[in-house]
Amino acid sequence: MRVLITGGASGQLKYELTRTCPEGVELCAESGARLDITDSAAVNQTVGNAKPDVIINAAAYTAVDKAESDSEQAFAVNDTGVKHLCDAAAEHGCHLIHVSTDFVFGPGDGTPFLPSAATAPLSVYGQSKLNGEQHIQSLLPDAGLVVRTAWVYSSFGHNFVKSMLKLMSERDSLGIVADQVGSPTWANSLARALWIAAEKRSCGLMHWTGAGVASWYDFAVAIYSQGRALSLLTNTVDIKPIRSEQYPTPATRPPFSVMDMTSTVESLDHFPAHWQHDLEQMLRELR
Numbered sequence: 131m132r133v134l135i136t137g138g139a140s141g142q143l144k145y146e147l148t149r150t151c152p153e154g155v156e157l158c159a160e161s162g163a164r165l166d167i168t169d170s171a172a173v174n175q176t177v178g179n180a181k182p183d184v185i186i187n188a189a190a191y192t193a194v195d196k197a198e199s200d201s202e203q204a205f206a207v208n209d210t211g212v213k214h215l216c217d218a219a220a221e222h223g224c225h226l227i228h229v230s231t232d233f234v235f236g237p238g239d240g241t242p243f244l245p246s247a248a249t250a251p252l253s254v255y256g257q258s259k260l261n262g263e264q265h266i267q268s269l270l271p272d273a274g275l276v277v278r279t280a281w282v283y284s285s286f287g288h289n290f291v292k293s294m295l296k297l298m299s300e301r302d303s304l305g306i307v308a309d310q311v312g313s314p315t316w317a318n319s320l321a322r323a324l325w326i327a328a329e330k331r332s333c334g335l336m337h338w339t340g341a342g343v344a345s346w347y348d349f350a351v352a353i354y355s356q357g358r359a360l361s362l363l364t365n366t367v368d369i370k371p372i373r374s375e376q377y378p379t380p381a382t383r384p385p386f387s388v389m390d391m392t393s394t395v396e397s398l399d400h401f402p403a404h405w406q407h408d409l410e411q412m413l414r415e416l417r
């Protein structure tokens with residue numbers, strides 16, 4: 131299987147996909163460069179040259195708050211850019227795996243979202259990602275897969291875990307949002323699931339996160355206690371739960387973004403580890 135991975139040098143998922151690449155998979159040389167997915171001619175030419183069996187799209191505009199005032203660029207990457215990949219995949223006969231987000235959902239009713247649940251994005255980022263999903267569904271019904279994930283972190287790149295470790299090493303108290311609940315996801319776990327989906331040429335819609343749920347506050351407390359146990363943190367920090375309105379952000383976050391993975395687990399025959407287990411694996415890499 132020849133695979134083209136999109137995304138740039140700083141991408142956490144691209145990093146984890148590259149280092150978990152299974153034996154027998156040939157990464158196209160073009161994966162090493164940053165193919166600008168907003169450039170339709172470049173996308174078509176690169177896919178035509180690389181001739182991959184599968185494209186995994188790890189490129190995205192992920193600045194959730196900035197997207198509220200920079201919607202043109204968010205849509206250029208997450209909406210139009212995905213269409214360019216669909217068009218190229220269709221023309222050159224490739225399978226396309228695309229990664230999306232819990233932000234396509236609205237407030238929900240407090241039960242985990244099924245892949246078939248109604249979408250209702252609360253933010254520009256969420257709407258741009260939903261538009262990207264819709265291109266896969268309409269243009270590649272038999273050769274496209276959307277995998278929604280949430281709260282992604284890795285030892286590489288920028289994410290909540292690394293921001294928390296930095297803040298916890300600098301401050302003696304922190305207030306962390308406790309009324310938003312989701313499932314922290316190690317990008318390494320997501321990458322391994324995507325490789326299984328690529329081997330199976332899975333189609334349709336899937337959900338993949340770490341198992342279990344947490345509020346951002348729970349997540350921060352776990353980062354703190356595991357960080358201290360692994361000697362990544364030595365000082366004492368008082369971590370307090372706060373409400374979302376005490377930490378206003380330009381983009382509205384879903385209060386509950388837990389996604390049901392039952393159908394994905396059955397289809398991939400692969401189960402995610404609990405998020406606390408994966409967090410420890412990731413933190414060990416930082417020692």
Ligand SMILES: NC(=O)c1ccc[n+]([C@@H]2O[C@H](COP(=O)([O-])OP(=O)(O)OC[C@H]3O[C@@H](n4cnc5c(N)ncnc54)[C@H](OP(=O)(O)O)[C@@H]3O)[C@@H](O)[C@H]2O)c1
Pocket residue numbers: 136137138139140141142143144164165166167168187188189190191192207211229230231232259279280281282283287288
């Ligand atoms: N991070 C999360 O918490 C989270 C949550 C839910 C879903 N997701 C989804 O998971 C996927 C992977 O996210 P991630 O965490 O790996 O994001 P990330 O670390 O922010 O990486 C995004 C990558 O996209 C690249 N990129 C941006 N614009 C591009 C363009 N026009 N053409 C080509 N590449 C472009 C960036 O390039 P540079 O390296 O050059 O900047 C970067 O490498 C995305 O689809 C994201 O929407 C992420």
